[in-house]
Each structure stands twice: as C-alpha cells, then as structure tokens.
Amino acid sequence: MSVDTATVKRVAKLSRIAITDERAESMREELNTILGFVEQLNDVNVDGVEPMTSVVDMQMRKRMDEVTDGNIADDVTANAPASEDNFFMVPKVVE
Amino acid sequence: MLDVLATEQEITVPMEASMTELVDVRTPNPKNFFPGEDHEWELVIGLEVHAQVTSNAKLFSGASTAFGSEQNSNVSLVDAAMPGMLPVINEVCVRQAVKTGLGMNAVINKRSVFDRKNYFYPDLPQGYQISQLYHPIVGEGTITVQVGPDKAGKFETVEIGVERLHLEQDAGKSMHDQHPTMSFVDLNRSGVALMEIVSKPDIRSIDEAKAYVTKLRSILRYLGTCDGNMDQGSMRADVNVSVRKPGDDFGTRCEIKNVNSIRFMGQAIEYEAKRQIDILEDGGSIDQETRLFDPVKVETRSMRSKEEAHDYRYFPDPDLLPLEFDDAFIEEIRAELPELPDQKRTRFMEEGLSEYDASILVSDKSYADYFEQVAEGRDSKTTANWVINDLLGALNKASKDLDNSPVSPTQLGGIIDLIKADTISGKIAKDLFEIVWNEGGDPAKIVEDRGMAQVTDTGAIEAAIDEIIAANPDKVAEVREKPKMIGWFVGQVMAATGGKANPKAVNELLQKKIAE
Numbered sequence A: 001m002s003v004d005t006a007t008v009k010r011v012a013k014l015s016r017i018a019i020t021d022e023r024a025e026s027m028r029e030e031l032n033t034i035l036g037f038v039e040q041l042n043d044v045n046v047d048g049v050e051p052m053t054s055v056v057d058m059q060m061r062k063r064m065d066e067v068t069d070g071n072i073a074d075d076v077t078a079n080a081p082a083s084e085d086n087f088f089m090v091p092k093v094v095e
Numbered sequence B: 001m002l003d004v005l006a007t008e009q010e011i012t013v014p015m016e017a018s019m020t021e022l023v024d025v026r027t028p029n030p031k032n033f034f035p036g037e038d039h040e041w042e043l044v045i046g047l048e049v050h051a052q053v054t055s056n057a058k059l060f061s062g063a064s065t066a067f068g069s070e071q072n073s074n075v076s077l078v079d080a081a082m083p084g085m086l087p088v089i090n091e092v093c094v095r096q097a098v099k100t101g102l103g104m105n106a107v108i109n110k111r112s113v114f115d116r117k118n119y120f121y122p123d124l125p126q127g128y129q130i131s132q133l134y135h136p137i138v139g140e141g142t143i144t145v146q147v148g149p150d151k152a153g154k155f156e157t158v159e160i161g162v163e164r165l166h167l168e169q170d171a172g173k174s175m176h177d178q179h180p181t182m183s184f185v186d187l188n189r190s191g192v193a194l195m196e197i198v199s200k201p202d203i204r205s206i207d208e209a210k211a212y213v214t215k216l217r218s219i220l221r222y223l224g225t226c227d228g229n230m231d232q233g234s235m236r237a238d239v240n241v242s243v244r245k246p247g248d249d250f251g252t253r254c255e256i257k258n259v260n261s262i263r264f265m266g267q268a269i270e271y272e273a274k275r276q277i278d279i280l281e282d283g284g285s286i287d288q289e290t291r292l293f294d295p296v297k298v299e300t301r302s303m304r305s306k307e308e309a310h311d312y313r314y315f316p317d318p319d320l321l322p323l324e325f326d327d328a329f330i331e332e333i334r335a336e337l338p339e340l341p342d343q344k345r346t347r348f349m350e351e352g353l354s355e356y357d358a359s360i361l362v363s364d365k366s367y368a369d370y371f372e373q374v375a376e377g378r379d380s381k382t383t384a385n386w387v388i389n390d391l392l393g394a395l396n397k398a399s400k401d402l403d404n405s406p407v408s409p410t411q412l413g414g415i416i417d418l419i420k421a422d423t424i425s426g427k428i429a430k431d432l433f434e435i436v437w438n439e440g441g442d443p444a445k446i447v448e449d450r451g452m453a454q455v456t457d458t459g460a461i462e463a464a465i466d467e468i469i470a471a472n473p474d475k476v477a478e479v480r481e482k483p484k485m486i487g488w489f490v491g492q493v494m495a496a497t498g499g500k501a502n503p504k505a506v507n508e509l510l511q512k513k514i515a516e
Helices: A005-014 A021-043 A073-077 B004-012 B091-103 B206-223 B262-281 B327-335 B341-350 B355-362 B365-375 B380-397 B409-420 B426-439 B443-449 B458-471 B473-481 B483-496 B503-515
Strands: A087-091 B042-052 B115-118 B128-131 B141-147 B156-169 B173-175 B182-186 B193-199 B235-244 B254-259 B290-294 B299-302
Touching (some): B091 B156, B128 B156, B141 B206, B235 B262, B365 B380, B380 B426, B409 B426, B458 B473, B458 B483, B473 B483
Antiparallel strands (some): A087 B182, B156 B193
C-alpha cells in the first residue's frame, strides 16, 4: 500500500496542518517508506489471532462517579494564546 | 487496525455502509402519506438521539457535569486535552448505558471498544471525540410507541427498531456573539458522557417521530439515565429524512443536525420533506448532505462547511482497553430496573383507567408521578380526569410544564376530596381550581373563607324554590305538561343560590314541590 501526494495533502488539511507542494512530495516519500516498513507485518499469518489491545492481560480500570477534579480554570487557560474571563478565545468560527 | 492509512475505504464510504444493511420493516400506510402533485409521498425517517448520561462526573475524568457553572470551572486537564493526560472511564456511565439498553429491550454487548473520531474544531481540544463505532456497548433493541390519539381517542401501536446505543464524549461550547473577531470557548461540557441512540429507518411520519422521541425521553427519565431536558441540551436529535413513492426503495436522505426540541423536529421534518418533494417533482435529485434547522426562519439549510469534516478517520483509541463486563454485572443492573412506561400503562388500565387516560399519563414521567401522588387513596378515574382535562389543559394553555405547576398534588387532591365529601359541586370545583391556580392556598380553607360550600341546608334551598315557583306560575303549568322543562327551574335555583346549592338536592326538592 502507498499514498499519493493528493492523499498527503488531504490528510494534512483535515489535521489543519499547512503544507507546501514541495513538502507534500517529500512527505509522500517518507510516509511510503514507513508504510512499506509496516507492510512487512502482512507476511505474518494471523488467522484466528485476536487483535492485541494491551501487552498486559488486564481489565480496563474504572473510576468511581465522584467529582475529584475541576475548579482550575486559571490553570486550564494558562497556556491559551488568548483568553478572557477564563474563556478560550479563538479566531471567529461561525456556521 | 494498526494501519491507520489503510482504512481508506472507510474514508470515502459513509459510516452507515460499514454497518448493518437497511431493511424496510414497515408496510406503507396511506394515513401517513405526504401530499404531492402527481402522487402521494412516503416519508422515511431515522433518528440519532444524543442523550446526556446522568452522572456526577464526566465520562473519562473527575470533573463535574453540573449545568450552568462558571466557564471552564468544570474542566480537568484531561478534558482540556493537555499533553500526557489519560482517560479513565467512569463506571456509573457504563451502568447507565447498560440500564438504558435493558430499558429498550436491547442486546447488551459484554465487550465494546472505544474509537477515536477525528475532526478539527475549536470546542474539541483533543482533536478527536472518543466514541464507539465498530463495537458499541448496546446493540439492537425496540421501542414501542403509541401514536395518537386520533379523533376517536384511539392510539396506534408502532414498533421502532433501535440499531445501537454507544457511549461518547460531548464537545465544549463556542459563543460567537461576545467579540467582533473572536469566538469564546467554554469546555465545561467537554467530556461529559453522551449516549447516542440510533434508530432504524422505521419512522414514517412526523407524528411517529414525535411519539418516538417522547417515548424515548420518557424511558430515559423513568430509568434515571438522562434528565431529558431538551432546553438545556441534555437531549438533542439528528434527524435523517428521505422521501419516496410509497413502496419504492429508500430515497437519498439528508441529515438535519442538532434539533433541540420536539416541536422544532416536527417543523424541520415537514420543511425538509416538502423541499425534497419539490426537487423530485421538478425532475431533480437529492444530494446527500448535512443540513441545519433554523427555528426562526423555520427552514433547513445546507451546512457546506461541514462537508469535508465527514472524513473522521476512525481508529481504536490506544489509550483505552476494551470495555468488558460479565453477565452478573448486567443482571445486577436488570434487578434495579424501575417500572417502565409500558408496564405502568398496563397497570393503570388494570386499575380502571381508559387506554386514552393511561397513555396520556405515562407519556411523561412527571405526569405519572403527579397522578400517582394525587390518586393515592382517591378514585383513580376522577383523579385522571382532573389531572388530564383540568390541570394539563390549563398548563398547556399557559405554556407551562407540570414541574412548574401552580397547583400542587396536595392542592388538587384537596379539591377532589371536597367534591367527594359533597362540600362543593363539580361546577364550583372548577372555580375553586382557578382560584388555587391563580392565588394558591389550601382549597378547604378557601371554600370556608369565601363561603363556596354547597348549600346542603334544605330549608334555604326550599325557600329559593318556593320563591321561584310563586313568581312563575305559567312555567309551573308548563313543566307539569313537559317534565323535561325542569332544567329551567334547576337553573333558576342554582342562580338564586350563587351556584352553591347541591344539584341533587335541588332536583329532588323541585320534583316534590312541582308535583304538589
């Protein structure tokens, strides 16, 4: 499997990453190298093998339904490029 | 599924294509048809309802779910998607989803998996929503809805299939009107647990769609798994609408996003059906697209900006293990199930209520709760009449909810007791109800203070009758000829006593006096 330049550009756009044509071209090559590497896994016969979801055989840990966090609006917005009254401010997005 | 980019097929194929094939289980019913130019049209509707899980904390963090808090105060570093934060699932949210599944007679999947649904939007700090696409926690189920009543007071019972229920995170909230060039983002809702309940395309009319959402909301409220408050956004629906010539294959559908009231849903479906019919009748074709309902203009319009966002690149969330539980867990929850609307309706009918009354009362949990409080120790038929005709009628007229009713169950019970004890007549009871509605107070005390009690003193009634008989000898002669004329006398006596005379006593005394 391999990707073409158009796919690279589309994935970049969906991730909101600006990418030049030149960079897309080199990205395509890099990604295809990675995909080629991963493709080696196809040589392994995995018939009847359950996908492995964890290296440890354990059940998912669950939390109690208790409020143990929050009220840290200053911390939450501390790294925001712009904020006001503990709101995040972002360039206007309207439907 | 390790190979993310290999899922290209899913990128271009809409989500539904990877799921169960759509099957038409309904027989076309002309009653539901929509008028058209050359022939009638049949609507096909499927609903995706997002119901906020009732829980104290969020789905994957310990922040509060409280509504209306200060901006970004119910946000943990997990909800804000700070680097390195890991989600840990809230066990109660899992129980609530299973309970809801059981309430819809659905298959509970003992193993389900969380996937990442990737899209970019400022109110989604993770850049993906944790959801369940391939292995939802709840599979197929059924919701039985009563559609109606029609003019004869009859209900039609319709079974609507449920395709699935899955758990997912809610997003934050953006506000666009606070600043000329910036949007404000509040993440309090970010990470709150939602159940997305997807119906099969089994709905064929606006009334059925409304009945389905009403019934689903009532089941959720009975179960206590979602408060069902659409005005606070705890329940929202995405509505899929298509039209076809009756009996044809399914047409191309449009999805109307985020409809937040049952009334708006009805308006949105009606507008959308007419729009699609107009296009098809002009020889055009429907583009499958996502649309937005504008409740002010009462129209739907295309959300072009979202077109590309449909490329969600789902893959299993590597931060979360599969969600697994055993039969004992399910049975424990099953044992906690309360009486659900269908069971309650059957019980009410066994206790002597008509199908109509029982259906109305169970349609909303608050109606049934109110009714049961008043009916405790009182006649259920009389109570049902007062709750449905008088109270719900008045609330409807005043556009009020039962939760904000000016008349409490205790007050309404008091009024019914006064009728039962013959202290007031049914007619005076209506006046009393209005006073309690407007001014509040204890019904018994109001009756006493304002002298509204029935005149049971036969002497006073007799005096009034004697006076009227003496003043109207011609009428007396007439009524002896035509006994039905007695109504006129009853009216006169009631007027003379300010409506307070006991009608039964008046009748008896009149019969006697006139015969003399």
